[in-house]
Amino acid sequence: MDYYLLTVCIYVVVGIIACWGLNLQFGETGVLNFAAVLFVAVGAYTASLFSLGHPTPASYQQYFWGTSLPWPLPWLAAGVAGGALGLLVGLLVLRRLRGDYQAMVLLVVSTMGTYLVSADPGLLNGSIGLASIPAPFKSELHTGQVGYELFYLGLSVVTALIIFEVLRRINASPLGRVLRAVRENEQAAEAVGHNVAATKLMVMVVGGAVAALAGAIEVQFIGAWAPAGWTYPETFGLFAAVIVGGRGNLGGVAVGAFLVQGLFLEGTVLLPNFGNPDVIGAVQWMSLATLILLFLWFRPQGVIPERQRRFREGQPGPLRGLLPAQAFARVGRGQQNA
Amino acid sequence: MNLVLPSLGFGIITASTLLPAAVGFTLQFSATGVLNIAFGAQMTFAAFIAYVCTQAGLSIWLALAAAAVCGALASALLNRFLLTPFARRGTTFFGMVVVTIALALLVEYAVELIWGPLPVSYPLTAPGLVHVGPMSFTHSQLVVLAIGVVFAIGTHALLRYTRAGKAIRAVADNRDLARSSGISAQRITDLAWLVSGLMGGAAGVMLGISLSSVSYTMGDTFLLEIVAAAVLGGVGQVYGAMLGALVIGVLLQESAIVLGGAYAPISAFAVLILVLLIRPTGILAGAAKAKGVS
């Protein structure tokens, strides 16, 4: 049980990171990235290729290229790959298309990725997927399974904290304000001098890198990755978490990821087995869909809504270096969604 | 032997199925402004309704008609009791998309729970082949082709010669302007959902016939091809969607022959991306409209 709980914890951390990536794009900037899970997948495949080693013809699995680098290089490579994909997709989709087209084309791009990997078994072992992806330090640490999972959880939590700090800085800065302005009104953001296309491109790159890191963490933990794991309903799972938790609020999104990714998608395995796995899958997705509809109807702002920024009255005093919060106090308050 | 010409026949069949679906999808999108991801799931639902009808002893063509009607009703009810209330609550465009995705999951997995995860098939009469030049068709394929053509002509007639059709076009062109010139937006929205449900329902059954199997993920997979056809033609452009359906349909089958079946969807999407890079508003899109705050 301990073992299983730890596994779910790692999944939840991975889910939180992926949702934070999507939150930067969708929650803060309003980019409807329907290819969100593609970024997670690219991160997972990149980390796999950077840890599996050179492919041999005798091997039971085929992939086009591979090397074996020590941690954290596979994770960093995954982040770079995710950012590069964000740049590519952003240049393709965001600069030239209207918002409604963007969403559709991103959906098409995501599915295209699934088809491409499944179609060519020589690329990334086709629809069977890659397996035996080594876990970092597993052979060096002689800790047993539970001990290793504890170690890996620590590794992922530290990574998550670093990502949190990066995203928190963006969120709290003047840049975060520009992102929210783009979300609220693209035309007006342009009209006051912000390059909306470039801004969106930036969040595709940064958010893509974050989502890819989530994929890397996940794949080095479970050791396998196949196209069936990143079809477009998975993207919906990420969106669900962001909406349930609270768009634009990092803490809220983390709660959402915990509720949706942890309790709904992983936690149902903890329930007593009722019927065949198909039924469980169907019930899972249907209840997730219902949850989303309920939230959009009753609480569209999510469990923890975006903070309303308040600006303290008066001039900043001499203490401001010591007490930065005084000059720029942020007070959370409930709000209705428009 | 060169298979390019014979597979053109398959391409045309795929296009005939794709046509009502893409037209229905794009018509509803342009008239109501809701990007309906549940369209594929609606197709699946209708295809299973037709399956139930054939099990009850109806002929497949009667079943198709029944499924189309059911699709239309379901679509209209959906709009009235789910989407319109959400829109009234001020749910944004993005929120509405998420609502339709949730709906897609609900319908799709409900279908799985009711009819099971394994594909079923319609009882089709023994396939006698009809040869047209190098192409050969089964009888059911020819009927599918005929239905596709009927839908193309029917849509044209609807939009060109009926008051309702003209109103839909006006709303699709410019929603605010149409509203201010006295067209009832609510009635047009209802009508658009009804028509798109009808077309989607028929397309679902046609897809089941041409694939010779019906499964709960069928419409969802096909949705991507519908979106590709619609975007290729320029979203909201009904004639563009027809052309897009033809191009994507033929391309899917031709690339299956030339590159192998698994690559077919990829090549079709690659062409879509290429077209978007050259003409972001689709192949048939007119001059850019001055959209925005006016």
Added chain:
Amino acid sequence: MPENSVVSQQQVPAAVSPASAGQDGEPLLRVAGLTVRFGGVVAVDDLSFGIMPGTAVGLIGPNGAGKSTALKVIGGEVKPTSGAVLFDGVNLAGRPPHVAARHGLIRTFQLGGEFARLSVMENLLVAVPRLRGQSIWGALAGRRWWAAAQDAEVRRARDVLSRLDLTDKCDAYARDLSGGQRKLVEIGRALMARPKMLVLDEPMAGVNRSLARHIEEALKALRDEGLTLLLVEHELGSVERLCDRVIVMAEGRQIADGDMGQLRSREEVLRAYLGGG
């Protein structure tokens, strides 16, 4: 009344000194041969005019005359079929809106121009050009890097807000304001962008009488301080009080140019209004 001005000398120097915006005798904005076609429809037909720095010009005409389209071309939202938009010596025709804004040409919207789920203060701060912490690297550098610069802008924004009578709305979401207050927020936001020229699309439309008066006063104060204004407006009384000069458009074409008093007596202007309006 300098103490009552919306933008004082030391706050927005570029906005107040006409000489800094263009050479003597050179128009700040020059539109030359501007034509816009949508499909077969000619929305704007060979429009040419110049606006001298420090002047306020009204653009009027019946509905569908092409005024809003002309504004959108000047702001960069619509690409002209042909013609040039020279602003401060740079041709902006066909360039995206943010380029126009960065050159100091700021436009406001007829409807819905505010950032709804941003507070009034945030609405204003968004428009500050090149504020520290607006780039990704500046943001990652942390609060210490941008806090002082932002505080200065917060003080400037408070000034603007107090002069627009919006001080008590500082922390309210823009969407919770009345229509007229939102327009004021937009004007305040435009001022934060350090504009050389404001292009206003019906700033008084759909606003109650007293607030419309308030907006008019604010614009008048800006004009008196030397900010260049171009406004499209239906309320001819406001146009007459605010503008030194009025350009009349009908069916995409410029049919008259002069001061309101002269124009009132011209027959084609009256005909355009009575026939088309």
